[in-house]
Amino acid sequence: MTLALGCIADDYTGASDLANTLTRAGLRTVQTIGVPADDLTLPEVDAVVVSLKSRSIEAGLAVSRSRAAEKWLRGRGAHHVLFKVCSTFDSTDAGNIGPVMDALRADSGEAVVLVTPAFPETGRTVYQGNLFVGAVPLNESPLKDHPLNPMRDSNLVRVLARQSKTQVGLVDLATVARGAEAVRARLAELSGKGIGAAIIDAVFDRDLEAIGLVAAQHRLSVGASGIGLGLARALVSTGKVKSAAGSGGADAAVGGPAACLAGSCSQATLQQIANAERVMAVLHLDQDRILTGADEVQRAIAWAKPRLADGPVLIASSATPDQVAALQARHGRDAAGHAIEQAMADIAENLVKSGVRRLVVAGGETSGAVVDRLGIPGFLVGAEIAAGVPVLRAVGAEAGDMLLALKSGNFGGPEFFADALGLMR
Ligand SMILES: Nc1ncnc2c1ncn2[C@@H]1O[C@H](COP(=O)(O)OP(=O)(O)O)[C@@H](O)[C@H]1O
Numbered sequence: 001m002t003l004a005l006g007c008i009a010d011d012y013t014g015a016s017d018l019a020n021t022l023t024r025a026g027l028r029t030v031q032t033i034g035v036p037a038d039d040l041t042l043p044e045v046d047a048v049v050v051s052l053k054s055r056s057i058e059a060g061l062a063v064s065r066s067r068a069a070e071k072w073l074r075g076r077g078a079h080h081v082l083f084k085v086c087s088t089f090d091s092t093d094a095g096n097i098g099p100v101m102d103a104l105r106a107d108s109g110e111a112v113v114l115v116t117p118a119f120p121e122t123g124r125t126v127y128q129g130n131l132f133v134g135a136v137p138l139n140e141s142p143l144k145d146h147p148l149n150p151m152r153d154s155n156l157v158r159v160l161a162r163q164s165k166t167q168v169g170l171v172d173l174a175t176v177a178r179g180a181e182a183v184r185a186r187l188a189e190l191s192g193k194g195i196g197a198a199i200i201d202a203v204f205d206r207d208l209e210a211i212g213l214v215a216a217q218h219r220l221s222v223g224a225s226g227i228g229l230g231l232a233r234a235l236v237s238t239g240k241v242k243s244a245a246g247s248g249g250a251d252a253a254v255g256g257p258a259a260c261l262a263g264s265c266s267q268a269t270l271q272q273i274a275n276a277e278r279v280m281a282v283l284h285l286d287q288d289r290i291l292t293g294a295d296e297v298q299r300a301i302a303w304a305k306p307r308l309a310d311g312p313v314l315i316a317s318s319a320t321p322d323q324v325a326a327l328q329a330r331h332g333r334d335a336a337g338h339a340i341e342q343a344m345a346d347i348a349e350n351l352v353k354s355g356v357r358r359l360v361v362a363g364g365e366t367s368g369a370v371v372d373r374l375g376i377p378g379f380l381v382g383a384e385i386a387a388g389v390p391v392l393r394a395v396g397a398e399a400g401d402m403l404l405a406l407k408s409g410n411f412g413g414p415e416f417f418a419d420a421l422g423l424m425r
């Protein structure tokens, strides 16, 4: 297998978002969980998205895991590696976007790295280096209250500079609008000044197409699904990849009981849970019981099991920003996040033991904990449920044939859970 594109994603929902974008743009794509073991049989593909759970771990670990993934991808022929980060640039001043970018830049010998989290289809645009979420700057969006990495600065040149050892420059929209040649000239100017990374403005998909043409000639880029779209379109338009259509049956029916788990506390997910109450049984977990060691997981399983035969169930830990802040004040931010993720993984494991083969998970860290516990090594990409969220078919899973959807907290329409199960038969 010779890869046209190698990708490293810093969480599992982000990886499935990117795998979805690449598939829709005509690249045969597989998502792996971590660097694949030698005995995992992968189909012949144009792109591999290696999913890491490295967004919120210690920076040194994120660096070493990303480097191992890059080595594997380059070893399979990938000329270009995209480090996929969140379209809301989820990170802290300690990282992990900057430290991983710096390490991959050194490994790939890249002079100046192109960086953009723009993903116009989901309302993420970048102008003058400032990230907008819909109509508001990042620091005024719900991301200011994220439980793990509250985003309080929308100027990405500043945000990345605080995390990276290199100087960070800007390629502005006026330059992007003049096309690929103008972008190349600006990058040469920046690298001549010793600047090692550039935030690139992008508002429309056509901006990302110009960026993709330039990026494809570089060794490394950093961004969200939008730059993935640009790269994929560049690979197809320059004939490096022959466009493939369709999901190849990756979403064929598996049957059996269905369940949803929500650990995201995003506004979008809170609304989706409220709407799901009309069409499925919903259990709200008691987070204090999880944190104090009471048997909340057993209570959830005992609640779910008798209901599975009658239709899908949804189990949620999600809470409003005030409730999240209060819980974190009582137990600590990391302890709260970790304990709830592990409880979700316990619940998922028990549900699968009870026969669940269709599972929807809301939240990136939550999805990481669940997929790791289920021991799923990879996914094929099926139909698109919503922008950035495909149906996934597990490959090589211990439980056998399974369909999953891993939803980024912020993605999906108001009826997401019903929409997902409607496509996961
Ligand atoms: N009620 C709650 N209070 C505090 N933290 C929570 C609560 N529910 C979930 N969490 C934690 O919040 C984090 C949500 O992150 P994640 O799953 O990545 O969602 P998103 O996709 O919205 O970022 C997880 O670590 C999760 O365990």
Ligand SMILES: O=C(O)[C@@H](O)C(=O)COP(=O)(O)O
Pocket (backbone or CB within 6 Å): 011, 013, 014, 015, 017, 018, 085, 086, 087, 088, 119, 224, 225, 363, 364, 365, 388, 407, 408, 409, 410
């Ligand atoms: O780019 C995006 O917004 C998503 O692909 C993504 O990474 C989402 O992360 P979570 O919101 O933590 O699921």
